[in-house]
Amino acid sequence: MKRIRYLGVAAVLALALSSAIGTASVTASALYTEKPATGASLYPAWMEGEATEYIKLNNSTLEARCQSPMLFAEASDPALTLRSSSGATLPCEFYAPFSGWVNATLELNGCELLLHTGAEAKAGEFGGAFEFGPAGCGPIRFNRKSCDLLIPAQSRELETGSGKGLINRENEGWVDTVEANVSTLMESSWESGGCGSSSSTSLNAEWELAATDMSGLNNPLNLTVRAPDFLLEGGLFKAKYPASETSKYPLLLSGAQSPTSKHVITLGTGRKIECGNVSFGARLAEASSQLAVDAQYSSCATKPVLGVTFQVSMRMNSCHYVFHAAGTMDVVCGKESDVIEAEMRNSSGAYVCTTKIAPQTGLASVGYNKVEVANHSAMEFALGLSVKSTGSGFPCGGGTPQTATYLGSTVMQS
Secondary structure, eight states, X not given: OXXXXXXXXXXHHHHTTOXXXXXXXXXXXXXXXXXXXXXXXXXXXXXXXXXXXXXXXXXXXXXXXXXXXXXXXXXSSSBSEEEOOSSOEEEEEEEETTTEEEEEEEEOTTOEEEEEEEEEEETTEEEEEEEEESTTOOOEEEEETTEEEEEOSEEEEOOOBTTBEEEEEOOTTSOOEEXXXXXXXXXXXXXXXXXXXXXXXXXXXXXXXXXXXXXXXXXXXXXXXXXXXXXXXXXXEEEEOTTSOOOOSSEEEEEEBBTTBOOEEEOTTSOEEEEEEEEEEEEEOSXXXXXEEEEEEEEEEEOOBTTBOOEEEEEOTTEEEEEETTTEEEEEESSTTOOEEEXXXXXXXXXXXXXXXXXXXXXXXXEEEEEEETTEEEEEEEEEEEEEEEESBTTTBOSSOEEEEEEEEEEEBO
């Protein structure tokens, strides 16, 4: 992998082509600059992606490679997107049997190449999206003379793992950079039916992303991909990038039950329900004093009593939880007649009973604790709730309301 030592004249030329930076639909991470030695964030900054490989296009009847354009962003804060200039025609080659590599072109026809940051797959490695945009541009045309391949405007998720995606690189003795190893499948079609039948084309490309300041001296900066902090500050749930006051929304959040503090629902009858998997998901549209959370439960069962265990199906139906910064939780359902259901069946699969949790507000209490996850901050939601429930019979309880408890912890993070 080629290491970028400076951005130089190429950056100056690309500055003339820069336009407003596009944003991905959801904030999951961003390209973040730091001044070497001090670790302080520094903006505005120039971010640039220099190609280290051809753009490779492959389907059942095409093997092609094209010159990759530069990607860039003039960023006033952590950037979600790098883009190319629009409307360019890229020189290409395709492989023809008996002839070898033959010249062709990739005509962008008003489209840009856009690289969006995405969710953290594992420490230091991120997904994202590759886009031919904006919507309605193009189509992009791979001009192969007698047979043209058309690629419409679209956005596709990047593959991650095995060296793919956006990967932070700590370069000893030099500034940190980001490898963008793009691998994805794009919708496509042949203009002429006699050229092939492929409805998709694999796209592979590589860029090395680096940054400089905007002082005119092109001083190199560290560039990394970072997930935003998810915090509770001043009575508001909010997003914030590390060492920065910058917030970008909407923000996707997710969490699973803590392995050391699993979720346990104890019914009024004393039966305890535990689940192998509990996952929370949320979309924070702006800084807010409340957070709506969708929950999913699977592999659930009651704890054994006298050797007897019941399998439990937890159904949220149209219901979800709303967490309040003040330390309470509501159960809210989208349909008037819906409730949360915990249906028990015996070892033979025969129905036993159902516990129902209807909409209710002000359930106490929820504790919020700041925790560090990888290179960003997250929030632990510690549940200690008393919840009203009803049952259809033993051991779920009778028809009169009784109090169940819901204990456990989940770390919510971007």
